Amino acid sequence: MTYKNIVFELDGTLYDHQLPFKRSVEKCFPTLDIQQIDNIYKRFRYWSDVAFPKYTKKFISIEQLRIFRCQKTIEEFGIDSISRTEALDFQADYE
Numbered sequence: 001m002t003y004k005n006i007v008f009e010l011d012g013t014l015y016d017h018q019l020p021f022k023r024s025v026e027k028c029f030p031t032l033d034i035q036q037i038d039n040i041y042k043r044f045r046y047w048s049d050v051a052f053p054k055y056t057k058k059f060i061s062i063e064q065l066r067i068f069r070c071q072k073t074i075e076e077f078g079i080d081s082i083s084r085t086e087a088l089d090f091q092a093d094y095e
Contacts, residue, residue, distance in 0.1 A: 017041075018037065018038070018041050020094055021037075021041050021044070021094060022034070022037050022041075023093075024090055024093040024094040025037065025040060025090075027093055028086070028089060028090040028093060029074060029079065029082075029090070031078075031079065032074075032077055032078070032079070033077070036077060039077075040073060040077055043072075043073045043076055043077075044069055044070070044073045047068065047069035047072040047073055048065070048069045050069075050072075051064075051065040051068050051069055052065065063088070066087065066088065066091045067084050067087040067088065067091075070082065070086075070087035070090050070091065071087055074087075
């Protein structure tokens, strides 16, 4: 199989990046105010960006990055703490 083109869609015009995120938040954290989904998503991306350099330098694993960004985001929106398992369950649903 030969590919002629590779397309990168980064701005959400062809694919809604937030939709799977929103569905996973609603399923895994039903007490969160879904009206805040834009802010929740932005903070999730923020915490991902914070952790990413640590991942690229091999200070943390991809699993640790995923747990960290989920836990930090959820804490900001009123849930005191979530377990590693809850964070990984969210990630599995989000993927």
